[in-house]
Amino acid sequence: MDWWRSFFRQESTHSRLIGVTALAALTLAITFVLPPVANSELAGGAAIAIVILGLSWLIGWSGQISLGNSGFMAVGAYAAGIWAHHHNTTPLVFTLALAIVAGGLSGLIIAIPSTRLRGPYLAGLTLAFAAAVTPIAQNFTSVTGGEGGIFLNSLVTPSWFGHLFSGANAVINANAQWTADLAVVVAAVSFFFMANLFHSRTGRAMRLVRDNDVAAELMGVDLLRTRSSAFMIAAAYAGLGGALYSLLEASVRPETFPLTLSITLLTLMVLGGIGTLSGAVIGGIIYSFSADLVAHVNSLTGVNPTSNLGANMQGIIFGVLLILTMMFAPRGLVSLRTPIQKLFRILRPRRQTPDLGELH
Amino acid sequence: MIRVQNLSVNYGAVKALRDVSFEAPTGQITAVLGANGAGKTTLLRTISGLVTPKTGSIHLDERPLVGVATENIARMGVAHVPEGRGVIEELTVEENLRLGAMAAKVDLAEGLREQYERFAALGERRKKLCSTLSGGERQMLAMARALIAKPRVLLLDEPSLGLAPQVTAQLMRSIHDLCESEHLTVVLVEQNAKSALRIAHRAVVLHLGTAVASGDATSVAADDNLRRYYLGVVVE
Amino acid sequence: MSAFLTSSLMHNIFGGLAQGVVYSLVALSLVIVWQSTHVLNFAQGAMAMFATYIGMTEIDRGIGYWWCVIISVAVGMIVGGLTERVLIRPLYGKPEINPIVVMVGFLGVLEALSAAIWTSSTRNIAEPFSQIFYHANGNLVYLSPFIIFQIILAICIMLLVAALFRFTRLGLQLRASALAPEVSRLLGIRVSRMLTIGWMLSAGVGAIAAVIQASGSFGLFPTNMDGIFVAGFIAAAVGGLESPIGAVAGGLLIGLAEQFILAYWSPNVAPLGGIIILVVALMIRPQGLFTKHAGRRV
Numbered sequence: 001m002d003w004w005r006s007f008f009r010q011e012s013t014h015s016r017l018i019g020v021t022a023l024a025a026l027t028l029a030i031t032f033v034l035p036p037v038a039n040s041e042l043a044g045g046a047a048i049a050i051v052i053l054g055l056s057w058l059i060g061w062s063g064q065i066s067l068g069n070s071g072f073m074a075v076g077a078y079a080a081g082i083w084a085h086h087h088n089t090t091p092l093v094f095t096l097a098l099a100i101v102a103g104g105l106s107g108l109i110i111a112i113p114s115t116r117l118r119g120p121y122l123a124g125l126t127l128a129f130a131a132a133v134t135p136i137a138q139n140f141t142s143v144t145g146g147e148g149g150i151f152l153n154s155l156v157t158p159s160w161f162g163h164l165f166s167g168a169n170a171v172i173n174a175n176a177q178w179t180a181d182l183a184v185v186v187a188a189v190s191f192f193f194m195a196n197l198f199h200s201r202t203g204r205a206m207r208l209v210r211d212n213d214v215a216a217e218l219m220g221v222d223l224l225r226t227r228s229s230a231f232m233i234a235a236a237y238a239g240l241g242g243a244l245y246s247l248l249e250a251s252v253r254p255e256t257f258p259l260t261l262s263i264t265l266l267t268l269m270v271l272g273g274i275g276t277l278s279g280a281v282i283g284g285i286i287y288s289f290s291a292d293l294v295a296h297v298n299s300l301t302g303v304n305p306t307s308n309l310g311a312n313m314q315g316i317i318f319g320v321l322l323i324l325t326m327m328f329a330p331r332g333l334v335s336l337r338t339p340i341q342k343l344f345r346i347l348r349p350r351r352q353t354p355d356l357g358e359l360h
Numbered sequence: 361m362i363r364v365q366n367l368s369v370n371y372g373a374v375k376a377l378r379d380v381s382f383e384a385p386t387g388q389i390t391a392v393l394g395a396n397g398a399g400k401t402t403l404l405r406t407i408s409g410l411v412t413p414k415t416g417s418i419h420l421d422e423r424p425l426v427g428v429a430t431e432n433i434a435r436m437g438v439a440h441v442p443e444g445r446g447v448i449e450e451l452t453v454e455e456n457l458r459l460g461a462m463a464a465k466v467d468l469a470e471g472l473r474e475q476y477e478r479f480a481a482l483g484e485r486r487k488k489l490c491s492t493l494s495g496g497e498r499q500m501l502a503m504a505r506a507l508i509a510k511p512r513v514l515l516l517d518e519p520s521l522g523l524a525p526q527v528t529a530q531l532m533r534s535i536h537d538l539c540e541s542e543h544l545t546v547v548l549v550e551q552n553a554k555s556a557l558r559i560a561h562r563a564v565v566l567h568l569g570t571a572v573a574s575g576d577a578t579s580v581a582a583d584d585n586l587r588r589y590y591l592g593v594v595v596e
Numbered sequence: 597m598s599a600f601l602t603s604s605l606m607h608n609i610f611g612g613l614a615q616g617v618v619y620s621l622v623a624l625s626l627v628i629v630w631q632s633t634h635v636l637n638f639a640q641g642a643m644a645m646f647a648t649y650i651g652m653t654e655i656d657r658g659i660g661y662w663w664c665v666i667i668s669v670a671v672g673m674i675v676g677g678l679t680e681r682v683l684i685r686p687l688y689g690k691p692e693i694n695p696i697v698v699m700v701g702f703l704g705v706l707e708a709l710s711a712a713i714w715t716s717s718t719r720n721i722a723e724p725f726s727q728i729f730y731h732a733n734g735n736l737v738y739l740s741p742f743i744i745f746q747i748i749l750a751i752c753i754m755l756l757v758a759a760l761f762r763f764t765r766l767g768l769q770l771r772a773s774a775l776a777p778e779v780s781r782l783l784g785i786r787v788s789r790m791l792t793i794g795w796m797l798s799a800g801v802g803a804i805a806a807v808i809q810a811s812g813s814f815g816l817f818p819t820n821m822d823g824i825f826v827a828g829f830i831a832a833a834v835g836g837l838e839s840p841i842g843a844v845a846g847g848l849l850i851g852l853a854e855q856f857i858l859a860y861w862s863p864n865v866a867p868l869g870g871i872i873i874l875v876v877a878l879m880i881r882p883q884g885l886f887t888k889h890a891g892r893r894v
Contacts, residue, residue, distance in 0.1 A: 065693050067638075067700065113875040120636030120837070123696050124829040125874060127638075131826045132867035139864035259822055263704040266697060308712045315708025322701030326694055327686060408782060434784035446779035448772055459772050462765065463784025509784070 016195040023281075024188035028181055036169070036176035040248075041288045043176075046183035047245040049284025050190045052269045053277070054237025057194060060275020061203060062230035063210030068110065068126030069238045070261035071133040074254075076103035076239025078137055078144060081252035084154045095154065096186065096243055103239015104232045111231035130262050134254040149253030152246065155179055179248050186244055187284070190237060195277055197233070206230055260315065267322040273332025282332075290314060361386045362407065362513060362545055367416035369402055375569055376402040377413070382564045382574045386512075389539050389546040391560035391577060393553045398566040400549040401443055404515045407547070408440040409433045420513065435463050439511035443518050445502040449491040453482055453501055456490060460505035475504040496527045507538070513545040514538075520552050528552065532559045557581045602735035608855045610738040616851020617750035621805035622821075622828025623835070623843035624754060625798040630837045631774040632794030634692075635684055638699040641825030642706035643679065643799055644806035647672030648816060649714050651807070652721050661724045669803045676799025680792045710818040718815040727813060746808045753804050754844055757797070761840075770794055823867065827854070830870040834877045849873060 031039055055069050079102030080095045110129055137144045144150065157178040165174040197203050208216040209226050217223055246252040268287055272279030286293075294314045298305045303313065325332065362384040369377040377399045384390035392400050405411045407418055409430040418425040425433055434440070448456055457475060461468050476483030479500040485493065493501065499519055506514060516535070520528040536559040539546045550556035557563060563580040565573040573586050580586055600606060622640065629637045637643075651668025655661065683702060687695045725741035761767040772780045773790035780787050809824055810816035831850050835842020853869035 059693065063693075065696060113878050120630075120692065120696060121833055121878070123638070124636060124826075124833055125871070125878075128826045128830055128867070128871050128874065131823060132871055135864040135867060139862050259819075260704060260707070263700055266700055267704075270697060308715055312708040312712040315704055316712065319701045319703070319705030319708060322704065323683065323698050326697045326701065327683075330690075330694060410778065410781070430781040431784050431786050434782055440782045442779065442782060446776065446782065448776045448779060450775050451768075451772065455768055455772075458765075458768060459780070459783050459785065462769060505783070 013196060016199075017192060020188050020192040020195060023191075024184055027184045031177050031180045031184070034177075034180070036172050038288075039176040039180040041291065043180040043183040043248050044245060045284040045286075045288025046180070046187040047241045047248060048265070048268065048287045049241075049280050050187050050244065051238045051241035051265055052272065052283040053190060053194050053280035054234040054241070055265055056269050056272075056275055056280050056283075057197070057237070058230055058234035059269070061198070061206045061210065062227060064227060064230060065123045066126040066231070066234065067123050067262045067266070068128075068130035069234070069265050070257045070259065071126070071130035072103050072106055072235040072238035073242025073245070073261070074130075074133045074137065074257040075106040075235075075242070076100070077242040077246040077252045077256070078150075079103075079239070080243035081150045081152055081246055082143060084152055084247070085150045088154060090154075092154065092182075092247075095247075096240055099239045099243030100236045101239075103242070104236035106239070107232040107235020108228060110235070111228035127259070127262070130257075131259055134257055138254050145252070147254065149251050149256075152250050152252065155182070155247050155250070183244060183248065186240070190240065191277055191280070194237075198277075202226070202229070263322070264318055267318045267325075270322055270325050270330075271332060274330075276332075279332055290318075293317075361419075361421055362390075362547060363419040364403075364407070365417045365419075367403075367406065367418065368414045369399070369406055369411055369569075370414050371402075377406070377566075378569045379416070380564075380566070380569075380571045381416075382562075382571060384513075384545050384547050384562070386545050387539065387543045388561035389536065389548055389559055391553075391556040391563045392547060392549045392566060393556060393563055393580075394551075394566035396551070397568070399569040400551075400566055401517055402569075403566070404440060404442075404517050404547065404549055407433075407515060408438060431463070434509075437510075437512035438515065439506035439509060439513065440515040441502045441506050441517060441519065443521070445498050445519075447490045447493070447498045447501050447505075450489065452487055452489055453493070454486040456501055456505050457482075457486075457508055460508040464509035466508065466510050471508040471510075475508050478507075479504050495522050496524075496531075499523065499527075499531060503534075503538075507542070511544070513547070515547045515549075517549045518551060519548070520550065520555060528555055532556070535559060553587075599733075599735075601732050601737045604859070607736075607738040608859050609852065610743065611859075612852035612855030613848060614743045614746060614851070615855065616848035617747050618805050618809050618824060618847075619827045619831050619851050620844040620847025621750055621753060621801055621808070622824055623831035623847045624757060624840055625802040625805065626828060626832040627835070627837060627840050627843045628757070628794055628798035628801065630832070632770065632791050632798075633680070633684060633688075635695045635699070636829070636837070637798070638696060638825075639679070639702040639706060640798070640802050641806070641821030641828070642703045642710075643675050644672055644802035645810075645816070645818065645821040646706045646710055647675055647799070647803040648806040648810050649710055651803075652719075652810065652816060653714070655722065661722065665804075665807050668807050669800050672799040672803030672806075673796040676802075677792050677796040679799070680795035684795070685788075685791075707818045714818070716818050718817045718820075719810075720815045721811050723811045742812065746812070749804070749808065753801060757801060758840065760797075766793070770797075826867070827851075827870050830874045833874055836881075846873075 031042065034042065051069055051073055055066065058064055058066055076099035080099040083098055084090060084095050110126060113125070138146050155178075157175050161178050162171070162174045205216065205221045205226055208219070209221060209223060213223055216226075242257070246256065249256065264287075268283030269279060271286060272282035294317060295305060297317060298310050298313055303310045305311070364383070365381050367377055367380045368375065380399075380403065382390070392403060394400055402411060406413050407425065409425065409428055413426060416426070420436060420438060423436065428436075448459070451459070454472070457472055458468065461471050476486070481497055482500055482504055485497070490498065490501065519531055519535070523531065532555050535546065535548065538544060548556055548560060557577050557580065560577040562575065563577045564571055565580060565586055573580055573583065626637060626640055629635060629640070648668045650671045651664045654664045654667055679702070683698055684695055687698060723742050725745045727740045727742045729740050730737040761771060769780070769785050770790050770793065772783075773785060773787040774794070777787045780790075805824065805828070806821055809820060814820060827850050828847065831846030832843045834846035834849070850870045850873060853873055854866040857869045858866045
């Protein structure tokens with residue numbers, strides 16, 4: 001059973017590569033059977049999962065909180081969008097790389113004053129940043145398209161992929177699945193990098209800084225550098241996720257990045273479990289199907305989805321879930337399975353796996 | 361009178377107090393002695409309700425104290441002067457005293473006058489922030505703040521800490537006089553066994569959470585073994 | 597004199613102060629909560645907005661404006677007290693991130709709930725004083741009876757809060773509970789009650805800010821306090837979160853900064869003013885401009 005355990009603990013780069021590839025392959029296979037609407041939702045979820053992963057890394061591993069990730073998303077999205085709008089034929093990889101750099105840079109700018117701050121100051125400053133980004137973007141109408149945003153059409157389904165489909169809705173099916181597959185691949189690459197980061201020297205230093213910054217400093221860890229690099233990485237992930245999301249939406253608009261998006265991101269991360277890869281996956285899945293979940297709740301409770309209450313059901317549910325999870329299962333929904341785990345442990349005792357999601 | 365019976369306190373896996381029993385009679389000073397980490401402070405904190413014991417009982421006269429909230433224990437007449445004196449530095453001398461009288465049913469003006477009479481130095485500094493007070497003055501203020509509520513029990517945690525020897529001697533004398541004049545039950549936690557035993561009527565010696573001796577202060581003071589092994593007093 | 601009053605400089609100063617006092621009130625309410633429980637209440641603005649909705653919809657039933665203000669403040673205080681009891685109390689001693697996340701969740705719930713109950717469209721409230729600007733020699737002075745009212749009301753509230761903390765028995769107990777909770781309990785002070793009262797007071801002050809904001813030209817809508825909260829937070833943080841005077845001064849400073857950016861550059865960029873002030877202030881003194889002692893609480 002040793003290989004099994006080492007696989008799940010993701011202790012070597014190989015096992016991480018295999019793990020992420022297997023998960024991605026499975027998801028790609030699923031996209032073949034999903035209806036186009038579900039594939040579009042899945043694509044959005046994959047983009048959001050990337051953002052959640054960055055946030056999870058920042059909060060779970062470096063112990064810094066950010067309420068500004070919707071702002072970093074916007075920076076990445078606008079950078080990619082403005083470029084793609086003018087240079088439509090640029091390879092996607094380059095556009096996304098631009099978003100990563102732009103997001104990371106904005107993160108660095110915020111990090112320089114922020115890393116000297118703790119908890120509430122940091123949360124407030126990042127919130128202020130997120131609140132300022134979209135109005136500022138709207139100010140430069142000639143570049144950002146103002147209120148209306150920028151129209152994008154860089155995600156073109158390649159013809160070889162289109163040929164795989166036939167029938168009445170071939171084009172719709174092909175487009176939806178292509179975007180989903182593309183998003184899944186981008187997410188898989190991001191997850192692989194983060195998995196390695198978790199297990200790297202930087203990752204260990206980060207946890208040390210989170211748990212005891214004085215001890216970390218004594219051991220020669222440069223606190224400012226470690227903290228600001230954590231911020232930069234989280235912002236780069238947000239930038240990438242935001243750009244991917246906007247490319248999928250085929251537009252960059254201010255209204256895509258409201259302050260409430262930061263709340264949504266936080267909720268999804270907390271629900272999935274802070275500081276884990278699986279948490280980001282779960283958060284992304286919940287996001288993908290949140291519209292369906294909300295519709296389900298509306299129909300179960302008999303609320304008219306077009307009524308005021310129905311239209312705001314998602315905000316209410318997410319907020320309540322965030323509060324309840326934080327109060328009763330702060331390590332995420334995953335931790336709720338512990339009673340079952342305990343049962344298994346009694347049936348077959350074995351060594352406990354290390355906790356990554358514990359907050360300190 | 362404070363009666364402690366079979367008291368055990370755990371901090372997680374650490375047993376801070378094990379099966380401690382003793383009585384602190386009314387009108388007498390009971391010294392609680394022992395080295396660092398013996399459980400002296402934990403004992404006082406448990407009496408005040410800041411720490412919940414695992415087992416055992418504490419009674420003030422006939423009323424049980426275990427399970428009663430700290431603020432209600434204080435309102436029952438138990439004044440606890442914590443380690444480090446607990447003077448609120450950001451407030452003035454008089455504000456600290458007003459706080460002391462707040463929960464008790466006493467006349468504030470009368471109480472202030474009485475305490476300023478007893479501790480003249482405080483009267484002179486009544487409008488000063490406590491952060492400007494010296495160690496001795498802080499100890500005076502902490503005592504005055506406890507006494508203004510007209511307590512029946514006085515719990516003192518290391519009052520001599522950081523004070524010069526002459527100041528300590530003076531402080532011990534005033535604790536003794538207070539106990540007699542106000543007919544107080546005093547529980548005096550001290551690391552400085554010598555000066556505490558000089559004024560105490562009774563003594564309890566704690567060692568790693570266990571009461572290794574209790575009884576008359578004179579007999580504890582006379583026991584060479586206790587002095588040598590637990591109290592760190594050199595036997596001449 | 598009148599030429600001076602109608603100058604663009606005075607125009608911007610009046611406008612900045614009018615918005616600044618609202619920021620100051622929010623900042624003050626944040627400081628009160630921070631001092632008592634060391635929680636930065638991210639739902640402060642939303643709680644105040646919610647209370648204002650409840651109070652101000654009573655106008656529809658023909659109840660006078662002033663009664664509605666009182667209802668808003670009372671509802672705000674009740675919501676504040678309940679929040680402390682139900683959402684915050686179980687989190688004492690937990691990592692500081694937990695109450696932040698919970699209050700962010702509460703913010704989301706309140707805004708969504710308000711949009712569900714009262715729709716997200718802007719509601720205009722019949723203000724008690726005219727919003728029409730005064731004139732001097734035919735030129736506009738950026739002052740209306742309403743602006744004068746809002747500045748005076750805010751100052752009165754600040755003085756009331758200061759007097760309460762400084763001169764009353766309750767204020768002394770509140771300060772002691774915030775400064776030294778354990779010692780206060782040993783003195784017989786009901787600290788947990790004080791924490792609840794602190795939250796109630798804070799929410800009451802916040803509700804006043806929301807009432808002023810909603811009665812002004814921007815009206816009331818579920819997210820109308822978002823920007824105000826951010827500015828109020830920055831004001832409180834510039835002062836170091838511990839200092840009521842710092843919070844008030846910070847609020848006025850940010851109000852003025854935003855007004856000048858708005859006038860000389862663009863309204864969209866105005867939020868930048870607060871951020872720049874915060875970043876500069878924190879670079880100079882990370883513990884806040886108005887706090888006496890450095891060091892952090894662990």
